[in-house]
Amino acid sequence: VNCQEIPSGCCGMAGSFGYEKGHYHISRKIGEEVLFPAVNQLKDSHTIVANGFSCRHQIQHFTGVKPRHWVQTVKIKN
Numbered sequence: 001v002n003c004q005e006i007p008s009g010c011c012g013m014a015g016s017f018g019y020e021k022g023h024y025h026i027s028r029k030i031g032e033e034v035l036f037p038a039v040n041q042l043k044d045s046h047t048i049v050a051n052g053f054s055c056r057h058q059i060q061h062f063t064g065v066k067p068r069h070w071v072q073t074v075k076i077k078n
Contacts (some may be wrong), residue, residue: 008038008053009035011058012027012035013055013057014027014054015054016054018054018058028062031059035070036059039063040063040065047073048065049067049070
């Protein structure tokens with residue numbers, strides 16, 4: 001398994017900040033600074049992993065890419 005951390009910055013949600021009325025555009029702008037362009041440059045074969053629910057939601061909403069929680073990427077061998 002190859003893992004690489006992308007220089008993601010902030011997704012713009014900051015917990016509930018992006019859900020609050022009046023913060024939509026600033027929240028999007030923050031994510032567009034670094035994270036969304038980085039996600040959009042990745043190949044379809046890559047998997048985006050993000051621990052926070054709000055980060056996963058924000059990434060999917062603005063890029064169309066569905067991130068996974070790290071637990072969803074682990075296969076347990078018996």
